[in-house]
Amino acid sequence: MIRDLIVIIFTAMLVNNYVLVKFLGICPFLGVSKKLHSAVGMGLAVTFVMLLATAATWPIHTYLLTKFHLEYLQTIVFILIIAALVQLVEIILKRYLPALHRSLGIYLPLITTNCAVLGVAKNNITEGYELFIEAMANALGCGLGFLLAMVLFAGVRMRIETAKPPKCFEGMPITLISASIVALAFYGFAGVIDNMFM
């Protein structure tokens, strides 16, 4: 059981990394990765929202939508729930943790429409996790994977800042090229996890 959960977490984090392998959530990946500090903040916020979204959407899908044969409503219901949840979190943060709220700033509302979060909610269903804890483990792994990708790429970008690429590659082009190389590195994890825990 525990072993299964660990496999799920590591698979979601490394083999199926949402940013670098599945290419979901690219906008915050490119937008917020300029500084390590904000990259970590964004990564933690996304992890938190992913866990929260899974905790809300998985029961609703399993106990409500499936029961009434309304699986086709997944997307719209998930969007509704995630948006409301993020708003709720924002209100709570603003009241009780104003410092964190200020440092997260615009990121939190941006997460509302983040495809990585919706992707986790939908993948929990399509990958057929039968237990709630499995879905949560998957969400945690995805969040940590996002955090890992953000931190790694923030480091890469800090090196790019001081490098002098050819004029035509300056700015976004060189960033995209380095992102693709980092993504390539993550393909090396494919197949590793299964053998590691056998």
Added chain:
Amino acid sequence: MLEAILPAVACVAGIGLLCAVVLVVAAKLMSVRENALEKKLRECLPGVNCGACGYTGCDGYAKALADKTEKKTNLCIPGADAVSEQISEILGVTFQNTVEQVAAVHCCGDCEHAVQKADYSGVQTCSGAKMLYGGQQACTYGCLGKGDCAAICPYDAIYMDKGIAHIYTPKCVGCGLCVKTCPNQIITLIPDVKREVIACSNKEKGAVVRKKCTNGCIACHKCEKECPTGAITVEENLARIDYDKCIDCGKCAQVCPVGCILSEDRYGRHRFAEPQR
């Protein structure tokens, strides 16, 4: 047909309604009472967060004013008189005049006059160049020419020309970000009504300066003798102007043999935004 649609509609509507109710309740219960005075004060401030007022940013200054821990309304240099007036009005205190300031570069050793000792091709920032034997110029006091100040200026008031920084004063509001950024500290803030600036920061002896830069101050004391009010003093082989005494006569600039005292209009952005108060 209807049996298929109804549950779907009911389901989505129900979830939506539930979310709405939760959000409304949360917003009501956990609303943050924002200080109205602080918000009003914050709206007056320009929002550059330059720190010229001595607080962490515009939010910090507004909070201090609202809490009455700060009595001075004229601390915002970029906002100048207009902001000071608004703040005074909101707080109901008497108007305090702001001393408008602009940045001035104390170096005129451009690439035609300063001797280069090396060809630097490392990280293209002043702070980077400074770390390698004090930059590529022979003079280690002057402008490094990589434009750290121009990069940080929020008003685009600094441009690089012939390897040194220049202030385009009509855009300058005197926030002082460039002063803090320059690794050689050759930029200072001066009252924007004054014209004269010593455009050299080199503290070495005249003969040494002469070999490194033909525009450098050689500490000949001519300006000191010429000044009618005694505003100029030569200390550590470098002339300095005391702007409290300077009467803007421009005589020092005329006698300077190397031409490192510049005399020109330096009216900052405030003058152009609101003509002569």
